[in-house]
Amino acid sequence: MFNSAEEFLGGYRVQVATLPEFPQIGEKSQILFRVGDSEFNEVDQFTMGVRFFYNDQQIDAINPELHKGGHYETDYVWKNSGNHIVKVDLYDMDGSPEILTYTFNMGTQNPFGYIFIMAITFGAITLGVVIAYIYIPKKIRLKSKL
Incomplete structure (x- = not known):
């Protein structure tokens, strides 16, 4: 906390x-x-x-x-x-x-502190989506070749 x-x-x-x-x-x-x-x-x-x-x-x-x-x-x-x-x-x-x-x-x-927390959360979620977009297709291609 x-x-x-x-x-x-x-x-x-x-x-x-x-x-x-x-x-x-x-x-x-x-x-x-x-x-x-x-x-x-x-x-x-x-x-x-x-x-x-x-x-x-x-x-x-x-x-x-x-x-x-x-x-x-x-x-x-x-x-x-x-x-x-x-x-x-x-x-x-x-x-x-x-x-x-x-x-x-x-x-x-x-109250502006909530905006800061939401911005950090949004950035973390966006980073997760981008990483998933890059790596998940590679894993799918590797599994389909096997």
Whole structure:
């Protein structure tokens, strides 16, 4: 997935992902968080806050909250097109007296991004058709000669 990542720090692993994979500006999307230990087991509970940065300026934050289980999902509306830095802060984790800060790059896309994706897809399909047009007749001729 494009907007998914994980980072290990202080004996814990944090994973993030967006749904949809390419969030649209001004539309509600979901950010999914998963917190686990170094053995890939989900933690029972965690206290987490999230900060959003754009062009090195903090533009939004989610205050620290206690979450039961290893998952947390939240709805979010992205306001700016382009790359965002999302900092996930874990508080009071066992074995770590300090705040653990995980940093992720998250991208958003304006509607023109779909045009770019469709152009790449169309180009790949066209290349496949051209290659098939060149090589399939050769294989048919070889089989007919045998």
